[in-house]
Structures are given as C-alpha cells and as structure tokens.
Amino acid sequence: MLLEVEHLDVFYGKAQAVHSAAIGVKPGEMAFLVGRNGAGKTTIMRAISGFTRAGADSRIHFNGVDIANHRPEEIARSGLRYVFQDKRVITKLTVRENIHLAAYPFHVSPKAAVAKICDIYPRIEKFLNIKAGGLSGGQRQLLLIGRALIGNPKLLLIDEPTEGLAAGIIEDVFKVLSQLKGDVSMLIVEQNLDLVRRLADRIYAMKEGRIMMELDNSADSRSGSNLEQFL
C-alpha cells in the first residue's frame, strides 16, 4: 500500500465529521472517493494531507511513513500532494509565477517546471503571462493538477476536479488524468459516477462521515451499479 489510512477520526469542535475511516491506495492506482455533499470527503482529504487535525488514534501511513498530523508542507514535500476543492490558484500571480512557486521547494528549475506543465497541457502556453485569476475553471484545474505534479509526487489527492465544469471540459480534465494513470497514484473525489466507473481501480463510497463501501473495480467488475445510493 502506498497510502494506508485506518481508524481516521476527525472532529470539528465536538462534532465528529469522520468516523474511523479506512482507505488504502496501492502504487499506480486511481482510486475514487464518492459521497454526497457534507459526507466528509474533503475532511478526509484534508486530514490525510495535514490541513485538518486527525484524531489521536488515527493511523495515516504514506510510503511506509507515519504522516498523521505532520505539517502539510512536510507531507507535500514527501510526495503526497493535495489539490484543493474550489480550484484555488493564486489569482494575483501570473500562471507562470504560479508554476514557479511550485518549482521552488523542489529545487526544480522554473523553466523545466513550465515545460513540464506545457507538456501535460499544451494550451496553457498562451496564458503563461496572464494573472491566474483570469483563467476559466477548466484551465485553473489543469494548472493545479500540472502544478501538483512538479517534484514528481507519488500520490495526488484531487478534490472535485470537475465541479462546475462543462461536459466537454470535464472530458479534457479526465483525459489528462487518464494519461497520468499508472505513473502517479491518485485519490480523487468525484461526483460523476460514469467517469468513476470508467476509470477507477478502486472506489470508496461515503455517507455521513463513514466509509460504507469499498469496491475493487477490476474484481467487482463494474458491479458498482449500486453506487448511486451514495449520491
């Protein structure tokens, strides 16, 4: 297992948002996390990546190392990158500067970082010198995914990458993600079940803070037809 989460509890004050969740992602796998709004998907992603405190008994192992409640910048540097929900680019910096920022902690040359993102998503080249705030939703998402790949992470956590995007753009985003499949492991929060069934190696379905179902998509061959109940 590349990522192994067990007994993950998360509390917001007294309210418990995640109850003893268990999640695993194997090397090279594309795993999905589905569930309704408010189910606790983002909370799980944030707890894994260090942005939200995990309860004391939680066990989060990444690449064989216990990362529970480590600082998010350390977790990011260790090769686990979280792409936030809501497409959070730095709007006041240019697209190029957004990329340079990501290159900096990994000692990647700024030029090489820009070239890498242009390679993954060639159309970004035209927008390198505009403020990232001027990008459309799809462009932002692809910038964010490209940016997260700088420094060659082993695992990407991506939170609702297609939320609010038009159908054609969703395809673009997933074309990029399927090209990455195998090279980098992914855990993706996604509401679009057709996409999930098409691409998933593994699916976790959540409800009210609990993981209710785990499907190995190759073995349970498309049997995830009852996933709808979780949306």
Added chain:
Amino acid sequence: MISVIAYGLTLGGILYIISIGFSFTFGTMKIVNYAHALIFTIGGYILYATLPRIGFYPAAVLAATLGVIPIAFIIERFVIRNLYGESVDLTIIATYAVFLIGLDVLKWIWGSNPLQMSDPINKTFTFLGTELPVYRMAVIVIALALAILIEIFLQRSMAGKIVIAGLEDKETVRGLGISVQRYFTMVFIIGSALAALGGVLYAPITVVEPYMGFQILMLSFAVVIVGGLGNWRGTFVAAFFLGMVMSVTGRWWGPASEVAVFAILAVSLLIHPIDI
C-alpha cells in the same frame, strides 16, 4: 497651502512606513499587533539615546532601525508565533500586554516626560514662495523609496511572490511544500524594523514619549483598514490620503484631524465591512 500639502505628505510618508509592517502582519497572519506600537516607540528612544553618542544622524537612524530586530525576534518567537490561527481578540489582548510591559520598561529607563529632539537637518528651502524644512521632504523621499523597494521585493524575488501568495491563500502555499510561516516571520521582522524607522523619523517632528506609539497605532489601524486588508498598495495610497486629510483638517482646527481620519475609517467600514 503648499506647507499644508508638504506636511500632509510628510505625515503620509510616516504613516506608510509604520503601517506597512502592521498591514502585512494583519494580512498574512490575521494578527492585530499592538506590540508594533511599542517597537515604533522604542525606535524613537533608541534614536534619542544614540544620537548624542554617535553624533551622525543617519548612523543613529540605522542603529535604531536595526536595534529593534532582536526585540522583534523575541516578540515573534514567544508571542506572535503562539497566536497563529487564534481569534483576533486574543491577538489584541496578548500583543497589548506586550505593549504595556514594554511601556513600563521604557518609563523605567527614560521616565515619562516627553523628550524633545531638534530637527536633524535644520535647513529649509523655498518652494513657490513657501519655506519648507528639508527634513520633512527627506521623510517623503524615504517613504517613496521604501514603497518602490517593497514593490520590487514582492514582484521580483521568490520570497516576495511567496508572501503575495501567502496573503491570498496560505493553505495553497503550504500545499505546494513551502514553509510559508518562515516568510511571514521574515516579513514580521522587516515590518518591525520599519515601524522603528517610522518612530525614528517621526521623533524629531514631535517629541519622544512612552505613549507616542499609541495614537500612531490607531492611525495605522485606520490606514490598513481603509487601504484594504492584505493590500500593500492600498496601504500606500491610504497612508498618503489620510496624512493629507490630517494635515488639511488640522490646519483649520487641530483636534479635528484625528476625528476626520476615524470618520473616514467608519465610512470605509460601512462600504467594505471586514470579516476576519
């Protein structure tokens, strides 16, 4: 009229130099730092104490500006750093305590009496028939030079870009693997040194006394809010605008100058309520 404008620009320059650090601490860390007023006051006192010994005004200015760095470092390490993510009220209470403690130390060393300083340049020049002190013009030039340096630092250096990004979205920056806190600490130290510089530059215009920082902090607070939280260019514009307002209203009726500033602050809060 020319002298009113010149005084307004001088005040604006000093307000800018003091407010810029306050603005960044507020914008990056969401901390209302009352200790900033203490640093400002200490700057004034260090100048007062070192000038007769050093004898050369620019060297004394440098001594006072750099002299506060260890103090700022200690305040950051033991107070500010424990306030990250705390409520704004708690940051006010904690840093206000630092301010009061520091105030007592200052009173213990130098007493409470206002200490008068002379104009360090003590020359005037005539502009359109009005006689203006060279010193006040120098203050304006220093403020403008600083604004340009800060702009260059933010736009050209990687550290500056990290600060800009951190002002907008600290989590995103951390998620990229950058220890953004280190940059905020650096900004805090530089901002504190600038507060001291503000105190140093202001001292010859007024008097050095323990409470000199208090009134200035209120004005600085107004500058930061009117300029917009996390908006360093807004801080610049607001500082000169409010400096001018103070100079013009003060010309007609002295006590009105601060009232005018807080009236503008109130209007600005009505237009853009802040949520912290």
